[in-house]
Amino acid sequence: MKIVICGLAITSSWGNGHATTYRSLARALNARGHDIVFFERDLEWYRSNRDMPEPPFCRVHMYERWPDASPRLCKELADADVAVVGSYFPDGVDAVARVLDSGVPTKAFYDIDTPITISKLRSGDAEYLRQDQVAGFDLYFSFTGGPMLGEIETRFGARRAVPLYCSFDPDRHRFSRAEPRFQCDLSYMGTYAPDRQGKLAEMLCRPASRLPQQRFIVAGPQYPKTIEWPKNVTHIIHLEPKFHAPFYGSSRMTLNLTRKEMVEAGYSPSVRLFEAAGSGAAIISDWWTGLDTFFRPQEEILPADSAEQVIQYLGEVSWQEARSIGGRARERVLAEHSAQKRAAQFEEYVAAKGPFRHRATPVQSAATS
Numbered sequence: 001m002k003i004v005i006c007g008l009a010i011t012s013s014w015g016n017g018h019a020t021t022y023r024s025l026a027r028a029l030n031a032r033g034h035d036i037v038f039f040e041r042d043l044e045w046y047r048s049n050r051d052m053p054e055p056p057f058c059r060v061h062m063y064e065r066w067p068d069a070s071p072r073l074c075k076e077l078a079d080a081d082v083a084v085v086g087s088y089f090p091d092g093v094d095a096v097a098r099v100l101d102s103g104v105p106t107k108a109f110y111d112i113d114t115p116i117t118i119s120k121l122r123s124g125d126a127e128y129l130r131q132d133q134v135a136g137f138d139l140y141f142s143f144t145g146g147p148m149l150g151e152i153e154t155r156f157g158a159r160r161a162v163p164l165y166c167s168f169d170p171d172r173h174r175f176s177r178a179e180p181r182f183q184c185d186l187s188y189m190g191t192y193a194p195d196r197q198g199k200l201a202e203m204l205c206r207p208a209s210r211l212p213q214q215r216f217i218v219a220g221p222q223y224p225k226t227i228e229w230p231k232n233v234t235h236i237i238h239l240e241p242k243f244h245a246p247f248y249g250s251s252r253m254t255l256n257l258t259r260k261e262m263v264e265a266g267y268s269p270s271v272r273l274f275e276a277a278g279s280g281a282a283i284i285s286d287w288w289t290g291l292d293t294f295f296r297p298q299e300e301i302l303p304a305d306s307a308e309q310v311i312q313y314l315g316e317v318s319w320q321e322a323r324s325i326g327g328r329a330r331e332r333v334l335a336e337h338s339a340q341k342r343a344a345q346f347e348e349y350v351a352a353k354g355p356f357r358h359r360a361t362p363v364q365s366a367a368t369s
Contacts, residue, residue, distance in 0.1 A: 043090070080102075081350075086110040107136065112166070115144060143163075168278040184215040184252070187255065189248075262288065284302045
């Protein structure tokens with residue numbers, strides 16, 4: 001198939017989880033014989049932090065002004081089999097209009113921010129998608145599963161809303177030799193978010209203040225300079241994806257924290273959650289409905305909602321025990337949440353919609369990693 005994607009970012013992972021998601025999916029789809037074309041707006045903050053300017057698994061059309069990109073998009077759509085517009089694409093409403101007006105056999109929306117998107121649709125906010133456009137898609141791919149899929153279909157008219165969760169690349173996220181600069185008792189990776197900062201203060205900073213002999217690391221951009229980290233907390237402003245596996249592998253345990261909208265919706269795993277598990281990390285996570293459908297609590301993941309629970313884990317779970325928990329989590333995501341698995345699901349959803357234009361020979365099913 002020829003697959004055209006309009007997405008927030010694929011060339012820069014700075015301050016967003018979209019790039020790693022698109023990279024893993026596009027890489028896996030390309031490995032299965034598909035031609036991937038990606039449209040990305042040249043935004044300044046990504047331009048200054050571009051860690052994959054020329055992805056080897058897809059063709060990238062970078063543009064500054066939508067009037068320049070629109071004719072090129074229409075040209076690429078002319079012989080495409082699948083067109084996908086992603087959430088937070090800067091020119092989303094116009095791009096969706098072009099896709100829906102095209103003759104592409106399968107038209108899809110890829111919602112990497114489902115609870116936020118649905119909140120916007122409920123209020124009539126059309127930042128990157130209008131209410132009336134939802135019904136035009138053949139498929140509505142969602143990062144969130146569970147009951148919200150029903151609302152997308154019944155309230156907003158989606159023909160078929162299906163979960164297409166984030167994934168991880170087993171070749172890039174696996175057991176890695178510990179690096180001294182990342183070695184710590186508890187780590188956390190995530191961009192600053194006001195609605196998540198209270199949890200970070202409670203579940204990392206408070207334990208750090210009470211356990212001065214242990215080491216803690218926070219990796220992520222956009223944290224206000226006014227934040228006063230405890231003395232035993234190291235802050236890394238940005239960590240390129242190539243360092244994610246050694247970062248997680250050097251931590252006795254790592255912390256997963258979830259945005260408010262995702263907690264309320266449930267069934268919303270993050271890219272970081274699967275990357276950490278793929279790297280064999282023992283994960284301490286806040287609780288949300290559906291978490292136990294992705295990991296077995298206490299065996300593959302350690303649920304916590306308070307500083308006291310985190311401190312208890314840090315006092316009771318040894319490095320060896322943490323490795324065992326992380327190993328079981330890795331087995332789970334290898335079986336269910338690898339990029340290869342997600343690419344195969346993508347194909348299955350599209351195949352159920354109808355025939356392809358370009359596929360000359362059957363694509364073999366991906367073997368479970």
